[in-house]
Amino acid sequence: MVDHEVSIVAVMAAMGLSSVTVGRVSRLWGKSAARNGGRTHLLLGHLLDTAAVAGVMWDRYLSVAFRRRLDEVSGGRGKLWFMWVCGIHDCGKACPAFQAMDAVEAAPVLASGLVWGRLPTDRRKKWRHDVAGAALLKPRLIAEWGSEESAGWVWPLVAGHHGAFPSVRGLQPPHREVQGKGVGWEEAQRAVVDVFTRAVGFEDLAGVRPVGALRKAEQLALSGLIVMADWIASDSSQFPGLAEAAFVSLAGSRDRAEAAWGRLGLRGGWQGLPLPDDRLGPLTGRLGVSPRASQRELLERAWSMPVPGLQVVEAPMGEGKTKAALAAAEVLAARFGFDGVFVAMPSQATSDPMYEQVLQWVRSFDPELDSQVALLHGRRRFNAWWRAIWEGKPRPDDDRSACGHGTGQGVGFGDEDYGAIDEDADYGLQPAEPSAGCVLGAGADGPAHWFLGNKRGLLTAFAVGTIDHLLHAATRTRHVMLRFAGLAGKVVVIDEVHAADIYMRQFLVEALRWLGQAGVPVVLLSATLPPAQRQLYVDAYLSGVLGVADVREVVPEPGGYPCVTVAYGLGGRAVVETSREAVPSWRGSVPVALSWLPDVDPAGVRVADAVWECVAEGGVALVVVNQVARAQGIFEALRERGLGGDVHLLHARLCAAHRADRTAECLRLMGPEAGSDRPHRMVVVATQLAEQSFDVDADVLVTDLAPTDLLLQRIGRLHRHSGTRRAGVHRVPRVLVTGVEAGRDGVPEFLWASRAIYGTWSLLRAAALVTEAAGPLAAADARSVPLETAGGWSIPADVPGLVARAYGDEAVCPEGWREADVWRQWQARELKRMDEAGKYLLCRPREWAFPTLEGLHYAGSRAATEEELDAVVRDGESTVEVVIVRRVPGGYRTVDGTWLGVHGEVDDDEVTDWLMGGTLRLPSSLTEAARTGLRPLPGWSGRPWLQYLPALVLEQEGATLLGKQRVSYDGDLGLVVERQ
Structure with missing residues (x-):
């Protein structure tokens, strides 16, 4: 039995490592003082910190369903195995390519006898530590586990922790020197893996071998959780550096992880939701609804499905589909161990009222859960409920402070890199920068602002946002695993699913495949869904469930409208059922x-x-x-x-x-x-x-x-x-x-x-x-x-027939409208759009059945920013968001007249609010001119929310020229664009 209280030095001594090897391993650094708050952090210290964070995540964040799966593949050692796989991620830093990156940190390493020759200076030939870790770990896993299959799905988790999964060919170092040559380096690299493995709680590396394998979608979710643990453990304000191995221990890392988790205000969602006592209780008790027949039908389907699956709900406008979906989500989460809900809406405008509805619903489980409900779109700052909870502003329904949360200060940009920014930049990669709105958490009783960082929104237990966030999780972009990890523990509800056009549907179909393979319950809602789309979505979900590229499981014709269709896998076969009898609408046609x-x-x-x-x-x-x-x-x-x-x-x-x-x-x-x-x-x-x-x-x-x-x-x-x-x-x-x-x-x-x-x-x-x-x-x-x-x-009686005919x-x-000619032109255009979307899909169709994540990022995405990614999934030209200001004698004013200053200076949060109220997104015809000619005002430098936001300055006559167009803003009409 390993004594976790002892320092890492004592662990190494108990393993019988030579003093030379102990000395060398004790000098390997993981975080440099220059980028870690002025304090060096040893490599083994960071590995144990990450493992300790993973342990806290297991106890307080992971869904019951995912913990169950990890227990299954690890032979009942799920928590320990999860800690190991999260902590081992940075083992590749034990190589010259990384240790030589900081001259000050490299000096003790060189002094210990771990030396290197001349390293490549060409950035393209740099040896990244994520890939280096997979390269040194893969042969050991094969040798000591005796299973290429087991090693084959684990090494990509290490190789991909900086956001992209390379192919196995990418594990070949460009130069022998970068990986480390000679007995000294080999011993040190082996010792890092063995010492960490022993310190976590396994006797040796052979004991880590899993008894089964996660499915590829589950691997993607696990990869996202590894990144999450790494980013938390890389926050130097929460995990100050330890430069002496004698002070590094698993017990110490646990204490640090517990404290950091509390200070950041992090938590999961339901954490094991009990089954409702009454089958209709989620509707009648929690939502206060007198159930309509269509709502009863959906809820009964949620109770009767033997495994998680897909539900397609078709019912008239105003029927109460959304409330029924929330009730079904509660039943599905309680029955199958999911921890939260993501509700995807077609637009920002539709997300706001849904956020308020979900917020009230979540409060009915536990009033403190409201601080775990995120609104995911760029204008959430202007939702009064979001601000009350996440910024500590007064609630919309009264004048009191919002639950005592927060400080009342505006949420700003974070300065922490959470383990990825600087290292990514060193390798010439696009940094994973925190977005506006990311600051440290407000404590255990307040919202976790950590989740507001770039790419992290879906990690919040409960979230409402545009469908784009779901579609982003189906794109071949860096850190896609973070987005998918946020979905994998939730019940996913997609409202107005018919609104996705043929381009967006490619990403929606891809997302449904991955969600189906991950066993995530999905509820699709629509009043006007064409039958072909119903079939498409069922086939996509079942494709994931069955793990094959093409599935065609004919959906029975519904017996009427409203109707509910369910699809799931059972015993290796697909099951599709639909409402065979007419379900009466709540009101007559x-x-x-x-x-x-x-x-x-x-x-x-x-x-x-x-x-x-x-x-x-x-x-x-x-x-x-x-x-x-x-x-x-x-x-x-x-x-x-x-x-x-x-x-x-x-x-x-x-x-x-x-x-x-x-x-x-x-x-x-x-x-x-x-x-x-x-x-x-x-x-x-x-x-x-x-x-x-x-x-x-x-x-x-x-x-x-x-x-x-x-x-x-x-x-x-x-x-x-x-x-x-x-x-x-x-x-x-x-x-x-x-x-x-x-x-x-x-x-x-x-x-x-x-x-x-x-x-x-x-x-x-x-x-x-x-x-x-x-x-x-x-x-x-x-x-x-x-x-x-x-x-x-x-x-609504005519709705399904009209939609079916329109898209049949x-x-x-009538004769003479040349419908056939128009259809051929339309079909050619639609096929072209489908092909264009295929360039960004997460997985190539012929590789869908591949069992591991190896080579998933076979080519990068051209989308580098959130705005560009929005354009990718929406098939639109990229646009620019600006804030409108008016130039006046002596300085600037907001769009509503609030004085700013000579250079646009903003001196308090209230003025910032007025100024930010003037934000809008320009039409795509102005994008090029805006990117060329617009910049933030000088007075915004260093100001949260503003420092990167371009100003559209209206001159004293009330307008400005942007390219060849005259742009003005009228308080009644809004933005007015006139070609000159």
Whole structure:
């Protein structure tokens, strides 16, 4: 039995190592004084620190499900094995290539007799210690474990701890000198591995051999946990350096790890959630819901699945899918040992209200868990609840301090590298820099700000964010394992899954494969999911479960709508089940009257006229158009007609503060709790921000034509809430479809912006389906069609049929629309987009069934920043976020007029808040000019949140030239872009 209380020197003595070897191993450094708070830290000290952090993570962070799997593959020694595999990661630092990197630290090593010759100076030939560790460990594992299979999945975990997994060919050193030659180096390298192994608790390296193997997706999650342990243990403020081996021990590292964990405020989620006493309790008790039939169906499926699997939920807008999904997540987590939830939303705008809903839900388990709920998008600073919890600001519902959390100081950039930044830079790699918002934790009772660092958000126990964060975990980018580790211990809920276009679907399919192989429960939600997409997602998940590249398990046709489809693996075979009988919706279908309003004028004057007529006697109208400039034009036209404060404008080119305020105001006046606040007359003019997950209730909808599923989503904002009082003229929900007009031979012509966003084929088929209900476009004029005679759809009964027809193989367009020609052009474009996405997917299709992570990063990604990665998964051009300031005599002011200073100086958090309220993302047409011409103001140097944020300086006349375009910001219209 190993005595863990003794120093590492005593361990080496007990092993019978020679004094020469002991002296040499005792001088190998792991963290240099120059980069470790002024104190050298020995290599063995860092290995033990990392192992000790892993031990704390096992006790307080890892999910029950993952601990169970590690126990299985290690023969019941899961915790000890996890500590070993996390700590061994840096064994490759015991080589000349690393030890020579700092001349001051190298001197004692040389003095001990470990010498080296001339090392390559070409950065491309440098021998990285992550790869060096795998190179020295791999042959020993094969020899002492007697199993190439076992060694084959473990050595990549060491080789990949700096974010990328090399191929086995990459383990060949470029020069013999860099790895260390001669008996002295070989003995020292062997001793580092053996001494660490013995100190952790194994008798020898042979005793570490696993009895089984993790699946590749589980290996990826484990790799992310290794990186997490390494970064925590590399924080010099928490783990000060130890330069004398006599002071290094596992017991000491445990004490340091326990203290650091507490100071950083780190913790897991449920940590073993008990099964609910009542099968409906997660809905009725925790969420206060009187269960609808569709919600009961989903919850019952969660109870009955024998193993974790995929659930695809299709139900009408407003049916309560999200609450049912949260209830199902509780059941799945309790039954199968998962520790938290990630809810993926289609956009930032939809993430905020979902964050608040999840926050309240998590509090129902334990009020202290609210500090473990993260909001993952770039504008979270403007969510009042997020700020209350993570920055210690007053809560939105009262004036008290937020639970005593935090200091009230603004969250800023961290200075710590968490073990990766400097070392990565030494090898010419893109640094894994902490992002804005990363500071040390606020203590055990507050939120763990460590999780706010770059690439770490998904490691938080509970998270709500855009679907991009899920898609990033399916890209072949550095540190992808951190993102996947954050998903692997959670139940994953993806809302509005239909919103992913064909490009994004490639990443979603890839993510589902990896999640399926990791055994992660996934719940997909949609009101308008095409059958082909349902089949695609089921096949992808089962591909991961079964570990084969191609799966085609026919999904039975649902018995009705709503419906729930489940897929899982059992005994090596796929099981797919769906609702065989119709599940009644919570409310009956109602007829929705459809009329054409032909108009392709970007200014939208005719649309404004029609909206004015619709609300002349009162009513609430929602106008959804496909272009910001068109929304601005309609808004101005309505104000000119005298609507004044009754008209609201909502789009993506509003600065953060204005957008947040207007969204909240619209939800207050048109949301489910509006009650007496609901105005007599109101118009909201919006872009696609109001398309989905926007819980408002309009009397009449005016919408640009969009693909059928998205058009139905917009209709879902119409007559949404029961009990809403409406004027008699609005007793029947009505939709005016615009953004289209009849061209030659009656073939529809679309707005240019609509064609650019959606493509002609999907618009053409949507127009055909609307024509069947509303009549020919050529003869249409919404104002001449009496409500009683207008054609329509029955919602929600017609939804699945309309979506199926819109995306099916059968022709739906009238003769003369040349549908086949348009389809061929569309198909060629879509195939090209699929191929483009394939360049960034985490795994090549032919390598999906490979059993290890070796060679996963066969080529790098061109995405170097979060913004570029967003563009990768969204198939968009990269964009730039800026903060708007106004130049005035003597200095600058914020967009709302707050004085800054001569050079833009910001002297307190309140001013920073006002300034940051002026952030917005520029359209992609301005990206090149912005990157060339915009910089932070001089007064922002060293200021958290601001020092890297470009300023869009509006001159005293209120505008500026950016490239060839005049850019201004109007308090009502938002960003206005005019070509000169």
